[in-house]
Amino acid sequence: MxxxxxxxxxxxxxxxxxxxxxxxxxxxxxxxxxxxxxxxxxxxxxxxxxxxxxxxxxxxxxxxxxxxxxxxxxxxxxxxxxxxxxxxxxxxxxxxxxxxxxxxxxxxxxxxxxxxxxxxxxxxxxxxxNDAPGDRDGICSLPGPVTNLIGFADGVYGYMLGGSHGYDLND
Structure with a gap:
């Protein structure tokens, strides 16, 4: 987008x-x-x-x-x-x-x-x-892979597959 x-x-x-x-x-x-x-x-x-x-x-x-x-x-x-x-x-x-x-x-x-x-x-x-666990946008909320591998994976998933990079831009 x-x-x-x-x-x-x-x-x-x-x-x-x-x-x-x-x-x-x-x-x-x-x-x-x-x-x-x-x-x-x-x-x-x-x-x-x-x-x-x-x-x-x-x-x-x-x-x-x-x-x-x-x-x-x-x-x-x-x-x-x-x-x-x-x-x-x-x-x-x-x-x-x-x-x-x-x-x-x-x-x-x-x-x-x-x-x-x-x-x-x-x-x-x-x-x-979007930075809540399970709804993490990996563009604006991506923990370092060395310090937080689960959070990093959550951010990648949220961005690529989870729809977490979508926002209502009219607010």
């Missing part, structure tokens, strides 16, 4: 296009796709905020899109519109305890695990993650 053209969100929503890709399944690497999504989100939010000075902006992202949106929120947190922005990230790989945290420092095939995202100073960010 990383299709940037999907009708995942209802209401007054501006979708920010990016490749939403992980090579070799898609045309560009995960790292390049995230960088593209981050830059496009920062540009879209800053443009909208400048044109609509009384607006409140909620940035949302799902899965790889949550990674890009969350990274964009770090940049936007340093900008002039930070007090008008909030974030909600669904299935974020940089969630504390997520896949990028569990495997931080590892890199292969254009996929770099960067660890947990630093906190923002101004912009509040809500992380939405």
């Amino acid at each position: 990383n299709d940037p053209n999907a009708n995942a969100f209802a209401g007054n929503v501006h979708r920010v296009a990016y490749s939403a890709s992980i090579w070799p399944v898609g045309p560009v690497t995960y790292d390049a796709s995230v960088a593209e999504g981050t830059a496009n989100m920062v540009h879209a939010v800053n443009t909208y905020a400048a044109q609509c000075p009384d607006s409140r902006i909620r940035v949302k992202g799902y899965s790889e899109g949550a990674r890009a949106a969350g990274d964009a929120l770090l940049v936007l947190d340093q900008g002039p519109y930070a007090d008008r922005i909030t974030g909600r990230l669904y299935g974020d790989p940089r969630n504390p305890g997520g896949i990028e945290d569990s495997f931080r420092g590892m890199s292969a095939f254009g996929i770099t695990m960067t660890g947990t995202r630093p906190a923002t100073a101004t912009i509040p960010i809500e992380e939405v993650c």
